[in-house]
Amino acid sequence: xxxxxxxxxxxxxxxxxxxxxxxxxxxxxxxxxxxxxxxxxxxxxxxxxxxxxxxxxxxxxxxxxxxxxxxxxxxxxxxxxxxxxxxxxxxxxxxxxxxxxxxxxxxxxxxxxxxxxxxxxxxxxxxxxxxxxxxxxxxxxxxxxxxxxxxxxxxxxxxxxxxxxxxxxxxxxxxxxxxxxxxxxxxxxxxxxxxxxxxxxxxxxxxxxxxxxxxxxxxxxxxxxxxxxxxxxxxxxxxxxxxxxxxxxxxxxxxxxxxxxxxxxxxxxxxxxxxxxxxxxxxxxxxxxxxxxxxxxxxxxxxxxxxxxxxxxxxxxxxxxxxxxxxxxxxxxxxxxxxxxxxxxxxxxxxxxxxxxxxxxxxxxxxxxxxxxxxxxxxxxxxxxxxxxxxxxxxxxxxxxxxxxxxxxx
Amino acid sequence: xxxxxxxxxxxxxxxxxxxxxxxxxxxxxxxxxxxxxxxxxxxxxxxxxxxxxxxxxxxxxxxxxxxxxxxxxxxxxxxxxxxxxxxxxxxxxxxxxxxxxxxxxxxxxxxxxxxxxxxxxxxxxxxxxxxxxxxxxxxxxxxxxxxxxxxxxxxxxxxxxxxxxxxxxxxxxxxxxxxxxxxxxxxxxxxxxxxxxxxxxxxxxxxxxxxxxxxxxxxxxxxxxxxxxxxxxxxxxxxxx
Ligand SMILES: Nc1ncnc2c1ncn2[C@@H]1O[C@H](COP(=O)(O)OP(=O)(O)OP(=O)(O)O)[C@@H](O)[C@H]1O
Ligand SMILES: [Mg+2]
Numbered sequence: 169x170x171x172x173x174x175x176x177x178x179x180x181x182x183x184x185x186x187x188x189x190x191x192x193x194x195x196x197x198x199x200x201x202x203x204x205x206x207x208x209x210x211x212x213x214x215x216x217x218x219x220x221x222x223x224x225x226x227x228x229x230x231x232x233x234x235x236x237x238x239x240x241x242x243x244x245x246x247x248x249x250x251x252x253x254x255x256x257x258x259x260x261x262x263x264x265x266x267x268x269x270x271x272x273x274x275x276x277x278x279x280x281x282x283x284x285x286x287x288x289x290x291x292x293x294x295x296x297x298x299x300x301x302x303x304x305x306x307x308x309x310x311x312x313x314x315x316x317x318x319x320x321x322x323x324x325x326x327x328x329x330x331x332x333x334x335x336x337x338x339x340x341x342x343x344x345x346x347x348x349x350x351x352x353x354x355x356x357x358x359x360x361x362x363x364x365x366x367x368x369x370x371x372x373x374x375x376x377x378x379x380x381x382x383x384x385x386x387x388x389x390x391x392x393x394x395x396x397x398x399x400x401x402x403x404x405x406x407x408x409x410x411x412x413x414x415x416x417x418x419x420x421x422x423x424x425x426x427x428x429x430x431x432x433x434x435x436x437x438x439x440x441x442x443x444x445x446x447x448x449x450x451x452x453x454x455x456x457x458x459x460x461x462x463x464x465x466x467x468x469x470x471x472x473x474x475x476x477x478x479x480x481x482x483x484x485x486x487x488x489x490x491x492x493x494x495x496x497x498x499x500x501x502x503x504x505x506x507x508x509x510x511x512x513x514x515x516x517x518x519x520x521x522x523x524x525x526x527x528x529x530x531x532x533x534x535x536x537x538x539x540x541x542x543x544x545x546x547x548x549x550x551x552x553x554x555x556x557x558x559x560x561x562x563x564x565x566x567x568x569x570x571x572x573x574x575x576x577x578x
Numbered sequence: 579x580x581x582x583x584x585x586x587x588x589x590x591x592x593x594x595x596x597x598x599x600x601x602x603x604x605x606x607x608x609x610x611x612x613x614x615x616x617x618x619x620x621x622x623x624x625x626x627x628x629x630x631x632x633x634x635x636x637x638x639x640x641x642x643x644x645x646x647x648x649x650x651x652x653x654x655x656x657x658x659x660x661x662x663x664x665x666x667x668x669x670x671x672x673x674x675x676x677x678x679x680x681x682x683x684x685x686x687x688x689x690x691x692x693x694x695x696x697x698x699x700x701x702x703x704x705x706x707x708x709x710x711x712x713x714x715x716x717x718x719x720x721x722x723x724x725x726x727x728x729x730x731x732x733x734x735x736x737x738x739x740x741x742x743x744x745x746x747x748x749x750x751x752x753x754x755x756x757x758x759x760x761x762x763x764x765x766x767x768x769x770x771x772x773x774x775x776x777x778x779x780x781x782x783x784x785x786x787x788x789x790x791x792x793x794x795x796x797x798x799x800x801x802x803x804x805x806x807x808x809x810x811x812x813x814x815x816x817x818x819x
Contacts, residue, residue: 171678171682171685171686171689172689174678174682175675175677175678175686178677178678179677181677182676182677467673468673468675468676470673471667471669471673471674471675472675473634473658473661474632474634474661474667474673475661475662475667475686475687475690475736476658476659476660476661476662476663476665476687476690476691477658477662477690478654478655478658478659479654479655479658480655481690571635572634573629573634573635576634576669576673577625578669578670578671578748578749578752
């Protein structure tokens with residue numbers, strides 16, 4: 169009945185200021201949901217990217233027994249690099265692989281001393297696997313040389329620059345204290361703050377000799393080809409190595425980084441909270457508006473009942489107005505949300521403004537970029553519309569049930 | 579069988595602990611085609627009586643029948659359906675829907691009637707009816723842009739457009755000056771004569787009585803007089819202006 173739609177639209181127009189306030193509030197909720205969701209997804213995405221690109225790769229291969237001790241960064245049990253690396257790279261679905269020798273150490277610079285993580289790398293292999301090499305200011309250390317590159321934040325904290333000498337103290341496999349004199353050839357300034365804060369990179373062979381584990385690695389990091397299922401690939405690599413007669417365990421990054429995965433899960437929960445907030449805003453806004461307009465239009469409702477409109481039809485009229493308000497809200501929310509999100513995707517938001525140097529558990533620094541996630545729009549729109557209709561229902565029914573004879577008395 | 583039959587109808591309103599008897603045992607029959615005025619002092623029960631006939635309210639005791647159907651047996655939706663199909667209302671304060679134009683207000687009643695499918699609203703038919711009640715050229719004005727008399731004409735068109743069995747008008751001239759009031763009454767008379775529509779209206783207005791063929795007098799919720807007059811006692815020939 170187009171006349172009813174006309175009536176609904178004009179009633180909304182009649183109270184345009186109230187209509188605008190109502191749908192504005194709901195639209196704001198929708199925009200908020202879109203942006204928060206986009207940033208959280210962006211944060212999650214960059215966290216994962218940063219973790220995978222600068223620390224863990226997709227898969228990690230350890231010698232049996234290492235995984236449970238990994239927090240302590242032990243040198244044993246370790247993997248023989250030469251025997252393994254080509255086997256790993258031969259597995260279908262493996263895009264790249266690189267050995268790493270990881271050990272705890274203390275870095276001394278002048279009077280200062282700082283705990284760091286030593287990472288022995290094969291610069292050639294590593295640059296095809298992780299992306300540290302793309303973020304070096306200066307140059308990478310050369311195989312066999314007493315050279316290192318260090319995280320930029322660490323360097324700044326200790327006021328070290330390229331060309332400076334630093335001393336690293338650590339323990340060899342046998343527990344002997346070992347001091348390494350190395351020259352800094354480059355600073356590593358990545359988007360991953362963990363790396364910048366406490367990583368020191370040395371050539372794998374230099375570090376291996378110094379720690380009495382020549383030719384060994386504590387981990388081989390693996391990158392998967394596009395579209396590979398990591399679990400599946402981990403299984404294949406494990407089987408391949410077993411067939412080649414090497415004992416090794418293969419883990420996916422999710423297994424190795426349970427804490428970050430748990431943190432991301434928590435954020436999904438607070439996503440639900442944001443939706444609940446939107447629903448609450450819509451509920452209160454629409455219910456209030458419907459209540460007010462029902463009060464104002466008591467006599468009009470009475471007239472409609474006298475004309476023979478059923479109570480259900482009157483409820484329908486109010487629902488029509490509520491859903492129209494909801495559509496305006498969804499339209500506005502989508503338009504503003506899309507525009508603002510386009511900005512977040514292109515320019516991003518500097519989260520250091522919120523957290524400063526605080527470590528909030530995400531391996532992310534500075535600017536977080538939004539992502540496009542159409543399902544969020546669908547979810548926000550549906551949530552807005554459904555709530556509008558639900559919120560209007562009770563006040564509308566109350567209005568429709570009023571005694572027409574009483575409301576029509578002059 | 580009379581169009582409207584009331585048998586021993588009482589209506590008592592409850593105000594907290596207080597019981598206000600508005601009608602006390604009213605017996606009344608109204609035939610199709612009648613033009614009946616309900617008169618009586620303020621508070622005598624005129625509005626209550628019209629509301630009962632109009633299915634807007636239900637009696638506390640007694641039976642109301644409309645075209646043979648007993649209303650007390652019907653649920654709210656069925657009563658709404660009867661109002662939609664059989665009854666036209668005209669109110670003292672016009673009660674047009676403010677956001678709809680004159681024409682749309684009339685169409686609204688028709689649209690409700692045709693809710694269950696059956697054909698389009700005939701715009702021409704509505705325009706003709708508006709011309710018949712003297713509103714040619716004013717179809718697209720909103721109620722706020724019409725005088726009281728013009729608004730009441732829209733209300734008459736709205737009541738008549740669905741060809742109802744009965745039109746109930748509660749003090750239709752009370753908010754109008756005497757000239758406009760007279761015009762409205764003449765219009766209703768003309769419609770009664772031309773279309774045979776049954777009219778029942780309440781009034782304080784002595785002028786209204788000149789136009790009526792039957793005058794039912796209420797006092798304290800009881801019918802105290804029921805006087806019929808000759809049809810040709812009407813002072814003016816029907817005329818619409
Ligand atoms: N909703 C109500 N609650 C309580 N009492 C009511 C209600 N409606 C009407 N009454 C009472 O019922 C009686 C009849 O009222 P009604 O409106 O029918 O009189 P009326 O003849 O139409 O009066 P008026 O000429 O002033 O319009 C009055 O005493 C009135 O106060
Ligand atoms: Mg009255």
